[in-house]
Structures are given as C-alpha cells and as structure tokens.
Amino acid sequence: MKTKYVLALSGNDIFSGGGLYADLATYNTNHLHGFVAVTCLTAMTKNGFEVFATDSQIFAHQLNSLKDVDFSAIKLGLLPNVEIAELALDFVKNHSDIPVVLDPVLVCKESHDVEVSALREELLKFFPYVTIITPNLVEAELLSQRNIKTLEDMKVVAKDLHDLGAKNVVIKGGNRFSQEAAVDVFYDGKVFQVLEYPVSEKNNVGAGCTFASSIASQLVLEKSVFQAVKESKDFVYQAILHSDQYGVKQNYDQ
Structure with missing residues (x-):
C-alpha cells in the first residue's frame, strides 16, 4: 500500500502531551506518515505557561520546504498570531483538493482582547477552505460572539458557524x-x-489536538465526515482512559 502523508501545522508543547506530539502519535497510530510545520514553542516562565510564536520568515520557509509533498490531509492547530495564520491560509488555499481540519485554538483569551479579535477575523477566513472545524465551547463562543449555556445554545452556535462558511462543525x-x-x-x-x-x-491534556488529528486521519482513510468524528471521539475517550500525568497516550492496547 502506498504511504499516505498528513501534515500538522501545530505548536511544540513543552510537556509533550498536546500539540505536534499528539498529532504525530495519532498519525502513527493510524499508520500514516506525519509531517509538522511548527507554529510556536511553549515554556513555563515566571509568568506561567507562555507561547512563543515561530518567526514568520522561518515558518514560511518550513511551508515552502513542504510545498511539493503529496499530502492526503492537513490538520491546523495553534496559530499564535495573524502573521502565522495568514501564511497557513495561503498554504491551505493551495491544497483545496484534500481534507483540512481546523482546530481553532485561541490563546491568551482572557488578557489580550485586541489580539484575539484580530485572530478571530483571520480564523473566519479559513472556514470556506476547510472540511471541518472543531472548536471547544470557549472558542465557539469567541468565534460566534454568542454565549453558550445549554445544549440548544450549542446547536444555535454550530448553525451560526456553518452560516459563516464552515462546511461541518463539531x-x-x-x-x-x-x-x-x-x-x-x-x-x-x-x-x-x-x-x-x-x-x-x-x-485529558492533548485531547483536543488528538481529536482533530484523528479526524484528519480518518478522512484520509476515506471515512465520511461524521463517521470520522464518531470514531475519533471513541478513540480519544479510550486514549484518555489510558492517559498518564502528561496527557493523552494514543498507543494503547486495542
């Protein structure tokens, strides 16, 4: 069987529970060859857990290095600023013929409202070009600019995000x-x-990253979008049950 390649645009989690480590472990579990373009580094500092964006020129060089790889899917994780997001969007536009999963991670949600607002506008530009978006509740609220307090609110916001251009929403x-x-x-x-x-x-550290990269994997394996979501939820649940102190472990005995 021909090897299939999957790309993750994601960050380096210093504790190796989420980000690119979760992505690569998930691809490996699904017998796919994973590539990564690193969007940021993270570390614990005197200010707590901090995110340090990859220099935009370096990120552009990473993407240019990968432009000729025959990818079967792309998963987008933490895009730490508008410059990185713009470069990622250009790359995605040039791969419109393959599944793309957007996990719309929004960092510094509480303290950088201007930055989050700019990044929100940038993430909305991805919607027409991706197969599915996978926000958590906070991210869904930020993207839709609605509060979510009930299951019915979740449905309203899911429809709003679809109306904003997302083909599929979870x-x-x-x-x-x-x-x-x-x-x-x-x-x-x-x-x-x-x-x-x-x-x-x-x-459950790394669960969101694992979920999105699992959906990308299942789409490569030719599952329908909903089936990819359902199987990925099953996969993540089992992985959490087998997790350790640093996060989700994908390579559990099935």
Whole structure:
C-alpha cells in the first residue's frame, strides 16, 4: 500500500502531551506518515505557561520546504498570531483538493482582547477552505460572539458557524453542563448529531489536538465526515482512559 502523508501545522508543547506530539502519535497510530510545520514553542516562565510564536520568515520557509509533498490531509492547530495564520491560509488555499481540519485554538483569551479579535477575523477566513472545524465551547463562543449555556445554545452556535462558511462543525462541550457526561454537537448544515461520553477523571491534556488529528486521519482513510468524528471521539475517550500525568497516550492496547 502506498504511504499516505498528513501534515500538522501545530505548536511544540513543552510537556509533550498536546500539540505536534499528539498529532504525530495519532498519525502513527493510524499508520500514516506525519509531517509538522511548527507554529510556536511553549515554556513555563515566571509568568506561567507562555507561547512563543515561530518567526514568520522561518515558518514560511518550513511551508515552502513542504510545498511539493503529496499530502492526503492537513490538520491546523495553534496559530499564535495573524502573521502565522495568514501564511497557513495561503498554504491551505493551495491544497483545496484534500481534507483540512481546523482546530481553532485561541490563546491568551482572557488578557489580550485586541489580539484575539484580530485572530478571530483571520480564523473566519479559513472556514470556506476547510472540511471541518472543531472548536471547544470557549472558542465557539469567541468565534460566534454568542454565549453558550445549554445544549440548544450549542446547536444555535454550530448553525451560526456553518452560516459563516464552515462546511461541518463539531463543538466540543466537555463537561460544562454535567459532571457525568461530556457532550459534543456535530452539524453538517442539515442534521445535528449529539455525541455523549462519560466524564473521565484521567488527564485529558492533548485531547483536543488528538481529536482533530484523528479526524484528519480518518478522512484520509476515506471515512465520511461524521463517521470520522464518531470514531475519533471513541478513540480519544479510550486514549484518555489510558492517559498518564502528561496527557493523552494514543498507543494503547486495542
């Protein structure tokens, strides 16, 4: 069988639980060859956990190095600033014939409103060019500029994001509404699907990255979008059950 290549545009998690480490582990578990263009570095400093964006010229060189690779899918993770996002968008536009999964990570949500507003506008530009977006509740609220307090609110926001150009949307609800169940909503412009899983006390660091890169993997393996989402939720749930103190572990015994 011909080797299939999948690209992640994602950050370097210093604790190796999420970001590019979760992406590559997920691709490997699905027997795909993973590539990474690094968008940022992270570290613990006196100010707490900080994100340091890759120099935009270096990021552009990374993407140029990969322009001739025959990718079967792309997963977009943490895009730390507008400059990086613009370069990523240009790259995605040149790969419109393959599945693209956008995990719209918004950093510094509480303290940098101007930066988040600019990045929000940039992320909205991706919507027409990606196969699916996978925001969590906070990201969905920021993107839609609506509050989410109920399952019905999740459905309203999913429709709003679809109306803004996203072809398929899955909002990760987590356990905000219940400590017993984690609830997600999928919407394809026609039908809402609600996915519900028990809440686990195990470490879920890297779960969002793993979820998005698993969807990309399943799309490469020719699953429908909803089936890719469903199988990825199953996969992440099992991975969390087998996690350690640093985050999700993909290579569990199945």
